[in-house]
Amino acid sequence: EADIYQTPRYLVIGTGKKITLECSQTMGHDKMYWYQQDPGMELHLIHYSYGVNSTEKGDLSSESTVSRIRTEHFPLTLESARPSHTSQYLCASSPNYGVGYGYTFGSGTRLTVV
């Protein structure tokens, strides 16, 4: 059973709209991540956070922004959606201790911008 939740699962939205993808975890993890994944392609890190009020950009440039006001919540926002933003967005978390603990991923949000 998933301990990290993403909503919505699917979103079809028009160009220029503002959207927020939600991600919440109940494990008390300090570290959280957003990955972008196109079909058949690798996961690319776009944002990460090591705790409240801490956010950093990942390896793949993204026009999205994130916030971390509460430990359990790490939303991603696109101010003006474009067709190039169409992709799957995956949220993940990991504990602050132990390098061997793998990330726990949510089920993802599949975003389509028309």
Next chain:
Amino acid sequence: EDQVTQSPEALRLQEGESSSLNCSYTVSGLRGLFWYRQDPGKGPEFLFTLYSAGEEKEKERLKATLTKKESFLHITAPKPEDSATYLCAVRSYNTDKLIFGTGTRLQVFP
């Protein structure tokens, strides 16, 4: 630059036909190598962590091994429910973040 390459891109097996998936990596100081399983439309599910050459981990029909340059995921007598994309990722001493390969898409037919 840390890099992960997985092969083959896709693999079709008959039920019961054992095989191996390869993950080659280049990393400046390996902190851990991770295997994940991803089903269509879902997020990756953690399988194993390997830390040093010679280490092996097993889970049901899956066995992961590690050398200084690559890791193998051996699948023994696979079943159709093993069909999924298997992802490999590394974490280095330079960065805390996971670097993923593109995955191997496995299909097991009855």
